Amino acid sequence: MYGTTETEFHQIIQGCCKRDRSCQNALYQLFYAYGMSICIRYADSEAEAVSVLNDGFLKVFRNIKRYDAEQPFKPWFRKIVVNTAINHARRQKKFKMEIGMDEAKNIPTNEDILSRISYQELMAMVQSLSSAYRTVFNMYVIDGFKHQEIAEILGISVSTSKSNLVRARAKLQELLTAKISNLNVG
Structure with missing residues (x-):
């Protein structure tokens, strides 16, 4: 996956479960571009997208033990990042429309x-x-x-x-x- 073998990727995931900073950094590097491609669609600026993505990664790292290693990682990651971006946008209260x-x-x-x-x-x-x-x-x-x-x-x-x-x-x-x-x- 992205230049790493399946075994290396599983080691990164296992390290993230143990809160190993180097493994967290490796996962961040592997999925940063993909995560940004999601966040930039919801954010008003690149800086806001980075902030949303970082929040998403925090959620990924906090919940990594819930990830089922038998399933592909990318859809699990995507769901967390999309939900984080949506929640961020909702908190910004940018969804009011005057006309129906x-x-x-x-x-x-x-x-x-x-x-x-x-x-x-x-x-x-x-x-x-x-x-x-x-x-x-x-x-x-x-x-x-x-x-x-x-x-x-x-x-x-x-x-x-x-x-x-x-x-x-x-x-x-x-x-x-x-x-x-x-x-x-x-």
Whole structure:
């Protein structure tokens, strides 16, 4: 896993169970980039993402004895980091919406637009969304949560979750269309 053998990885996990700092550091180094790729989607800045990731690693280290070594580590780690990022965002109280689903416009998407945009450009566009829109978009589209789950986790109504998703998609389509227009002009 990431340049380590399965045996070495299990030794790292065992060391983490014993609170061995060098093993904790090794696990941190192995999963830092993966964890950041999750946290940056929920955070307003890179510094905030690092803070959220560090909180996630603390939870991983505190709960490492609960990890079932017969199962893959990455999904277990991912679940902890995603939940940490969501909890952080919820604590920031960034999920209030003044308008409901009825007022949101459902704008159709154009799949061809995505084929002309790089992953980095697309992620920058997602990052530019308000934290309310970005969080619901990430939870629904990327992490696979249902609107009912999102509503319960974030303490918002189902209609607000749906509205935030529609608005996030509309804003992303607006940004993508502008980007494509710029590509066609240039």
